[in-house]
Amino acid sequence: MSHKSRTASQKSDVQVRPVIERLKVRSDFLRIAADRRNWAAPGLVLQVSETPKNIYDRDTIRIGYTASRKVGNSVKRNRARRRLRNVVEKVMTINASRGKDFVIIARKNTIRRPFSDLIIDLETALKKLDAWEKKA
Numbered sequence: 001m002s003h004k005s006r007t008a009s010q011k012s013d014v015q016v017r018p019v020i021e022r023l024k025v026r027s028d029f030l031r032i033a034a035d036r037r038n039w040a041a042p043g044l045v046l047q048v049s050e051t052p053k054n055i056y057d058r059d060t061i062r063i064g065y066t067a068s069r070k071v072g073n074s075v076k077r078n079r080a081r082r083r084l085r086n087v088v089e090k091v092m093t094i095n096a097s098r099g100k101d102f103v104i105i106a107r108k109n110t111i112r113r114p115f116s117d118l119i120i121d122l123e124t125a126l127k128k129l130d131a132w133e134k135k136a
Helices: 008-013 026-034 074-095 115-128
Strands: 019-022 038-040 044-050 060-066 100-106
Touching: 019 074, 026 044, 026 060, 026 100, 038 115, 044 115, 060 074, 074 100, 074 115
Parallel strands: 019 060, 060 100
Antiparallel strands: 038 044, 044 100
């Protein structure tokens, strides 16, 4: 059976992976930072805020990535953001709470830190910020 031919009742039985949207507008980054809900780990900083009600979608997670010049030159900053995007794909599509906006900030350690440790950092940050939903 193809995915397109599923009925509505069949779709509800299947766990839907959320759509990840990118935050790109500066005002979204400032709104999330103003909420002051963040957790710093050795490899990253995670900031969380509720998604505004006018754009809330229950199957969407909105995420922004940032890396300041403290991380390094443009090559290092882009590498850090790529690594963070891969960590998000592994962790947040499965376990992150819906209805929240996230900003992930790269740290100098993001580039050198083992990938498995970055995954642990993100999982810990999600749990500490009450943005973790364990899926069975």
